[in-house]
Amino acid sequence: MDPRNHSSVTEFILAGLTEQPQLQLPLFLLFLGIYVVTVVGNLGMITLIGLSSHLKTPMYYFLSNLSLVDLCQSTVITPKMLVNFVTEKNIISYPECMTQLYFFILFIIAESYMLSEMAYDRYVAICNPLLYNGIMSYYRCFQLTAAVYILCIIQSTFHTCLMLRLYFCKANIINHYFCDVFPLMELSCSSIYFNELLALVCSSFNVLIPALTILISYIYILYKIFHIHSTEGRSKAFRTCSSHILAVAVFYGSAAFMYLQPSSPSSVSSMDEGKVSSVFYTIVVPMLNPLIYSLQNRDVNVSLKKMLERRIFF
Structure with a gap:
């Protein structure tokens, strides 16, 4: 599909987080540090799980997929x-913007369902x-993971195709730090009814279904924990659950705030609040996940220690 047939805009300008x-x-140094930690943490977790024979279990299989996402x-x-942060104008071309939108939607949906699959695995x-x-x-x-990726590809394709059919003839400044659905729809001068409908339905489905799965799983998990006679066992289980629930709350809470609120294109303050909330589920959560799901885990720490000792020995 040739973008020139659907839009007079050939490039966009990303407004970013702040104009001060x-x-x-x-902010550049802060987010650069976060990105380095994210890459090292997740890439290290994928490598560790792939090389360690002690981590060949369903729990770590899902964890490696979450780290990849x-x-x-x-x-x-x-x-x-x-x-x-380092340029006067952050310009992104129309094809690059649509590509970023496609993969953002794909991975953000995958994150949601991977979290629910991990909760189900712990429930079992x-x-x-x-x-x-x-x-x-x-x-x-493998079936559960493949189903998640297929679902994500389908939804991301639908969203992007509907975005490609929009005609952009207004200002080309996107009030965000990346190409997202609602900031792009604000710039369209054609009907966005189907785009808004698809965004609302899919967002509700992709937040509520995994969230309910996690909630129900943890209700049963907590019920089981209360029947553990060992105080130490209960304390350890509660610590694990609280970390997981905290990460899930940050991810789903910020995502729901951004996508489940009524559309108000004229409200600049609403979009600015949305930019701040989106920082959590697009940047902060990917950095925290390797820490809260892995580095506090005894099996991961033992495997990491053995790998480091083996590397030092050789």
């Missing part, structure tokens, strides 16, 4: 965002330990 010059350098999602957003492990190996077989884990 004194904040540009501090976080790594890709951060790479789609952050490098272009960093450019905005804690509440049905005798049936765990049968229920969470390698083939079943």
Whole structure:
């Protein structure tokens, strides 16, 4: 599909997080550091799980996929965002913008469902330990993961195709630090009814279904934990659950604030609030996930220690 047939705009300008010059350098250094930690953490986790024979379990299979999604999602957003802090105008071409939109939607939806699959895996492990190996077989884990990626590709394709049909003839300044659905729709001078409808339906589905899955899983998990007689066992389980729930709350809360609020194109303050909330689920959460899901895990720490000792020995 040739973009020139649908838009007189050949490039966009990303407004970024702030227009205050004194904040540009501090924010650049901050988000550069976050991106480095994100890449090292997630890439390291993928490598560790792939090389360690002790981590060949369904839990770490899902974790490696979550790390891959976080790594890709951060790479789609952050490098272009960093450019905005060191250039006077952060220009992105029409094809680049649509490509960024496509992969952002793909990975943000995948993040949502990966979190729910991890919660379901923990539910089976804690509440049905005798049936765990049968229920969470390698083939079943592969099916669940493949289904997530297929669903994400389908939805991302629909969103992008509907965006490509819009005609952009207004100002080309996107009030955001990346090409997102609602900021792009604000610039359109053609009907966005179907775009808004698809965004609302898909956003509701992709937030509520995984969130309900996580909530129900944890209700059963907590019920099981309360029946653990060991104080130490309950304390350890509660610490694990609280970290997971905190990360899930940050991700779904910020995503819901951005996408489940009524559309108000004239409200600049609403979009500015949305930019701040989107920082959490596009940049902060991918950095935190390797820490809260992995570095506090004893199996991961033992495997990492063994790998480092083996590397030093050689």
